[in-house]
Amino acid sequence: MPDQQRSLANRHAVTNEAYIPIPRKKAWNAYENKIKLYGFLFAMPWIIGLLLFNAFPLLASLYYSFTNYSILESGTWVGLENYRALLQDDIFWVSIYNTLYYTAIFVPVSIIAGVALALLLNLNIRGQGIYRTLFFIPSLVPLIASVIIWMWLLNPQFGVINYLLDLAGISGPSWLGDERFSKISLILISLWGIGQSIVIYLAGLQDIPQDYYDAADVDGASVFQRLRHITLPLLTPVIFFNLVMGTIGALQNFILPQVLTGGQGTPANSMMFYVMHLYRNGFGYLKMGYASAMAWILFLLVVGLTALIFATQKKWVYYQGKE
Structure with a gap:
């Protein structure tokens, strides 16, 4: 028996303890x-x-992506031909512009609206649970049903939104039929379902220690100062999470424009998004090799933007307890 085990056995024998x-x-x-x-x-x-x-x-x-595969027939190797064809595809560039335009507007607006609504819903007022439920319910509505509802609301002839604008003396546009307003309409529809991100912001707000606010009250800080120096800095990890997930989701936007336009991207291709064009080439024209090349370009775009966001987090994201 080794010396260490022998000494332990002797000690346990004296103290009547179990020896392991x-x-x-x-x-x-x-x-x-x-x-x-x-x-x-x-x-x-x-x-x-x-x-x-x-x-x-x-x-x-x-x-x-390096073949002319068409699902029905085995493809032959064509090298970089699919990628060269993409660079000469006008709809390809239009779809990239529409996707980046939607992402650049929807993601920041959704973050600002989500944080603002979460701050309001975090107030200790009567009926707080009812208000939170009302803002969360739209995110539970099936996406197709949401599209049908908004197609009726945005109808230029008998839609509720244009009716309200007419009461205010404003001539409402043809929201989904005018290329100047089509992407804005899509952003409004998407904002209707930000209830899930609001829940995440609420969780982040409730995770902020109350001691910080008590210390700020002792120092005589105003509501704006508490928001600027306590709430928003400690909420930045949650904002960062929603920024990353929102960007990835916006770059893959598909169902809303696909259903709204029947896959056509009308009017004037103003709602032809990248994944729609990919889907049309792969399953509409059976150009699966071409669609695979588009998928990999989208993958590189998503990875690049995500890496860029991660590279900036050290400058504006604050983690509690991390020096």
């Missing part, structure tokens, strides 16, 4: 390997699903 021998290194390593094996076996269904339904299609799309 220290396991040897080889036995402990065997035990660890056994635990790792069990963990790997339990994770196997997920690993197999990841390889079959994620990794394989991802690698297959990369290969198909």
Whole structure:
């Protein structure tokens, strides 16, 4: 018996305590390997699903992007021809412009509106739960149903919004039929469903320690000063999260414009978004190789913008307890 175990055994014998021998290194390593094996076996269904339904299609799309694959026929290798054709595709550039335009406006506006509404819903007033429920309900409405509702609201002839504008003496535009207002209309429809982000902001607000506000009250800070120097800085991690997720989601915007325009992107391609053009080429024209090339360009765009956002977080994101 090693000296360390012998001394422990003697001490436990004197004190009448239970003696548990220290396991040897080889036995402990065997035990660890056994635990790792069990963990790997339990994770196997997920690993197999990841390889079959994620990794394989991802690698297959990369290969198909260099072919003229059309689903119905096996493709032949064409090298960079799909990527060269994309650079000469006018609709491709229009779809990129529409997608970036939507992202650049919707994401900041949704963050500002979400934070503002969360601050209001965080006030300790009567009926607080009712107000929170009312703002969250639209996010529970199925997306297709939301589109139908807004198509009626924005109808230029009998829509409620133009009716209210007429009462105010303003001639309402043809929201979805005018290329000057079509993307703005889409942004308004998207803002209707920001209830989920409001819930996340509310969780972030309630995570801010009350001690900070008590200290600010002692120092005589105003409401604006408390908002500027306490609330917003401590809420920046939540804002950062919603910024990243909102940007990724906006770049992949598909269902709303697809349903609103029937996949045509009208009027004048002002609502032809990138994923719509990708879908039309892949499943409408059966140009799957071409669509795969578009998918990889979108992937690089998403990764690039996300990396850019992460690179800026050190300048404006504040984490509690981190010096």
